[in-house]
């Protein structure tokens with residue numbers, strides 16, 4: 027049995043955001059608070075009868091997530107799921123402090139890991155992988171005083187080995203950047219692997235129509251978004267990671283998430 031299914035058949039509609047900022051940041055993943063609010067209303071309208079299926083997630087822990095995204099989510103009566111590289115918190119300018127993260131959790135938002143240092147996990151040694159997965163979880167749990175069972179994959183990179191390591195590090199849910207992708211938790215060699223939830227990574231130019239179609243699980247939209255993702259991945263494989271990143275930053279002045 028193929029353990030992967032697409033999102034139109036599941037109740038999961040997960041979106042991945044990065045920076046929400048009203049300054050003109052030259053990054054294709056950075057969107058303004060006004061546009062973000064439009065996205066939220068569009069999602070709400072499209073899934074009106076099943077609001078629980080919406081998962082609005084944020085990677086990297088930008089301070090603008092705390093400053094703009096959280097209040098707007100609350101205004102729209104929604105909650106966010108924030109994935110943070112544990113060693114960046116309180117250490118990098120423009121990113122959240124531990125106090126900010128604790129406040130987000132206290133306001134009912136979910137906190138997950140985005141590894142410890144934002145390393146691409148498939149290229150980590152077993153020792154480094156342990157530090158990235160279990161280390162980041164322990165750091166977050168220590169600081170927040172609550173259990174952390176979800177993680178999103180830095181750069182969207184993962185494989186079976188990473189998934190197995192996530193299971194051993196105590197994660198129940200793994201979020202990727204593959205739109206429309208969903209794989210329920212499965213038993214693998216007596217180890218229960220986490221559920222894998224794909225996400226639609228939102229860019230500044232993403233249309234409201236695409237957001238609406240994805241939210242409602244419209245098959246045509248989900249497939250179109252998924253094939254665009256696959257096309258981009260083929261270019262990545264063809265060029266190799268480093269050349270792809272150079273090309274990407276040259277074209278869009280951004281780091282692939």
Ligand SMILES: [Zn+2]
Pocket residue numbers: 085086140144179180181283
């Ligand atoms: Zn990231």
